[in-house]
Amino acid sequence: MRPHILVGITGGIAAYKSVQLVRTLCLAGCDVRVVMTEAATRFVGRATFEAISGNPVYEGLYEGVAEVRHIALALWCDEIVIAPATADTLARLAAGRADDLLTATALAGTSPVVVAPAMHTGMWENPATQANLATLRRRGVHVVGPEEGRLTSGDVGVGRMSDPEAIAAAARALRVGGRAGRSGPLAGKRVVITAGGTREPLDPVRFLGNRSTGRQGVLLAEEAARRGADVTLIAAHLEVAVPAGVRRVDVSTALDMRQSLRDTLERADVVVMCAAVADFRPAASAVTKIKKDSFDEKAGLRLVRNPDILAEVGALAERSFVLVGFAAETEPDRTGLVARGRAKLAAKRCDFLVVNAVGWRSGFGAGEATAFLLSAADDIVTDISGPKARVAEGVLDAVASRLGGASA
Ligand code: CTP
Numbered sequence: 001m002r003p004h005i006l007v008g009i010t011g012g013i014a015a016y017k018s019v020q021l022v023r024t025l026c027l028a029g030c031d032v033r034v035v036m037t038e039a040a041t042r043f044v045g046r047a048t049f050e051a052i053s054g055n056p057v058y059e060g061l062y063e064g065v066a067e068v069r070h071i072a073l074a075l076w077c078d079e080i081v082i083a084p085a086t087a088d089t090l091a092r093l094a095a096g097r098a099d100d101l102l103t104a105t106a107l108a109g110t111s112p113v114v115v116a117p118a119m120h121t122g123m124w125e126n127p128a129t130q131a132n133l134a135t136l137r138r139r140g141v142h143v144v145g146p147e148e149g150r151l152t153s154g155d156v157g158v159g160r161m162s163d164p165e166a167i168a169a170a171a172r173a174l175r176v177g178g179r180a181g182r183s184g185p186l187a188g189k190r191v192v193i194t195a196g197g198t199r200e201p202l203d204p205v206r207f208l209g210n211r212s213t214g215r216q217g218v219l220l221a222e223e224a225a226r227r228g229a230d231v232t233l234i235a236a237h238l239e240v241a242v243p244a245g246v247r248r249v250d251v252s253t254a255l256d257m258r259q260s261l262r263d264t265l266e267r268a269d270v271v272v273m274c275a276a277v278a279d280f281r282p283a284a285s286a287v288t289k290i291k292k293d294s295f296d297e298k299a300g301l302r303l304v305r306n307p308d309i310l311a312e313v314g315a316l317a318e319r320s321f322v323l324v325g326f327a328a329e330t331e332p333d334r335t336g337l338v339a340r341g342r343a344k345l346a347a348k349r350c351d352f353l354v355v356n357a358v359g360w361r362s363g364f365g366a367g368e369a370t371a372f373l374l375s376a377a378d379d380i381v382t383d384i385s386g387p388k389a390r391v392a393e394g395v396l397d398a399v400a401s402r403l404g405g406a407s408a
Contacts, residue, residue: 002031002389003175006077006111008102009049011039013152014084014118014161019044021083021164022052024240027367028168028219028318029389033073035059035102037089061101070101074109081171082106083144084161086116087129093141094132112174114142116167121157144170156240169241172222184228185400189269193221194261194309196236198254202280202301208332212276214238216326216369216388220272221246223392227400229270234260236275254278254306261309265321270399272324273310273350281306296360314349322402325350328358334372338381341374352398354384354391373398 005025016111021206027031034049034057046057058069082089082102089103093115098104104115115136123129124146137143145162161167169401195217198205213237221233222243232247242248249264251257254277265271280303310325327344331337341355357370371391375398384394 002029004076004078005030005171006073006080006105007032007034007049007053008080008082008085008089008106009034009036009040009044010082010084010086010088010089010102011037011042012084012118012161013043015040015043017161017164018083019048019052021081021167022049024164024168025081025171026053027215027387028172028222029387031055033058033076035073035105037100037102039086057287058101061104062101063101067110069100070104070108073101074111077105077109077111079112079114079171079175080109081114081116081167083114083116083164083167084273085115087123087126087132088118089118090115090117090129090132090136090387094404096133112140112142114144114167114174116144116161117146118161119146119160120151120153121155121159124157124159140176153321156213157358163241165241173244175226182183186224186270186396186403187228189229189403190232190267191221191224191270191272192232192234192261192264192268193217193224194234194236194257194275194277195221195236196238197276198236198257198278199252200254200278201252201281201308203204203286205289205290208278208280208282208303209237210276210278212236213240214275215240215367216391217272217274218242219388219392220274220395223389223396224270227396232264235280238366254281254309256362258307258312263312265313265316265319268321269403270322270324270396271313272326272399273313274326276307276328277309279306279308280304308348310350311348322352322399323350324352324354324399327353327355329355330359331357337370338372338374341372345374345376349376351402352394 032053033055036059049057092103098107107182146168147160148158149160196214197210197212199209201207218240221231225231225245234249249260251260283302283304329340337355345353353374355372369391370385384391
């Protein structure tokens, strides 16, 4: 079931960043409903959030009275994320006020609450605000940020709302840790996932890379953790935040990734190779920046082949883990995609392979994927297309049934 997230938006200029927060949560497969305070609507319009969330936006305590909306919303949501949370909102939450829809909903419900404060440094440092925060923390409210940096007033100091990705990650972490925790269907299983795109340096400032953001790998890590697994994410240049509760190992090049994977393989039960790995690297990488006037155009760029990490792992004589590969293909139709996928599945000797349709406008960075799951054991092709969170569920359902456990 998609997590139900209620995003509360209060009246601060950082509300414009909450558009990105709602989008990030939606892309991660959440069903998001937005409640705005009257002050928030002075900064960003309701229509923006309705379009991004695909749900109506609620504002007034006296709208939808017949359905007792603050109670209905409190029962509906699995989590409340208030971003930005102004100093006034923190004060009203701490005092247990319920004179607008957002505070009434927060007071009525029992779901975990995340707040992302945003305000001027002076307001943040005021003992009144700090006392309110201490009260909220004591009651289990999770506080993300604020960060230090340039403020709207032109001053520099603590008070900027955290990055939307970081807020979404904190919200995810609370669900991952708080819900299934370590008792899910993958409890006790060690899952290693590669994610992101490797970068092969040409010189200290340039590299050969690809468009992978790492979103699919991170969603796999999150879903595996939600099902109770002990997850290691081998991360190459992620553009998305990693939920707490997932062990992250940062790597840069294909060779780094290969080494980190080797270090973790021995104890793994499942290995999912989701990363976009560069097939080639520059034959040499310059110690200093390559100058255009000294570059030998005739000789061009000489590349050497990187190891195929998935194929190496698939060829291991005695492996005791379930191996899942990914394939990014630009074939226009299902038949072509599946044919390419089958060939890669056989060549790289994995147990499962997810074949993904990619192109100039699809695949990398997108929220949805066209994806088919192929299995080495049979001819069945499972269409797991949809939001990337659904792709992650489809992969882990197959892995869980292979391991002999039930799917979540
Ligand atoms: N892969 C890998 N090492 C490489 C290249 C790819 O481990 N040097 C893995 C990826 O993590 C993915 C799978 O192999 O799980 C397929 O990646 P893809 O880029 O689709 O295929 P390639 O093997 O690179 O084949 P081609 O470029 O010919 O499509």
